[in-house]
Amino acid sequence: MISINSTQTACILCGNMRVFSRQWKEKVDGRGSVVTHIESVCEDVECQKKVDLKFSEMREKRAAGEERRKIRMAIKREKVATTQ
Numbered sequence: 001m002i003s004i005n006s007t008q009t010a011c012i013l014c015g016n017m018r019v020f021s022r023q024w025k026e027k028v029d030g031r032g033s034v035v036t037h038i039e040s041v042c043e044d045v046e047c048q049k050k051v052d053l054k055f056s057e058m059r060e061k062r063a064a065g066e067e068r069r070k071i072r073m074a075i076k077r078e079k080v081a082t083t084q
Contacts, residue, residue, distance in 0.1 A: 011042040013051055019043055 009018050018040040025036050042048040 009040065011044075011047060011051065013054075014042065014044060014047045016043055016047070 010016065011018055019042075021039040021041045023036065023038045025034050027034055042051060
């Protein structure tokens with residue numbers, strides 16, 4: 001088993017040290033290797049809310065980009081299929 005020492009990290013917004021929130025284990029693809037997740041949060045509750053909002057915006061932006069990419073690929077495949 002590979003173990004990575006957990007070191008303290010700083011908050012991306014305020015720079016304060018983050019604190020341990022929770023830890024859980026899950027198997028990769030429901031089987032195989034077990035991965036241990038450790039979640040840490042900013043001590044400042046308001047700052048953590050801002051961080052959570054920022055990350056949710058990033059996830060939404062990434063999902064929108066992936067959806068646009070899928071649409072472009074489908075159009076491209078359709079064009080290739082009609083030219084043959």
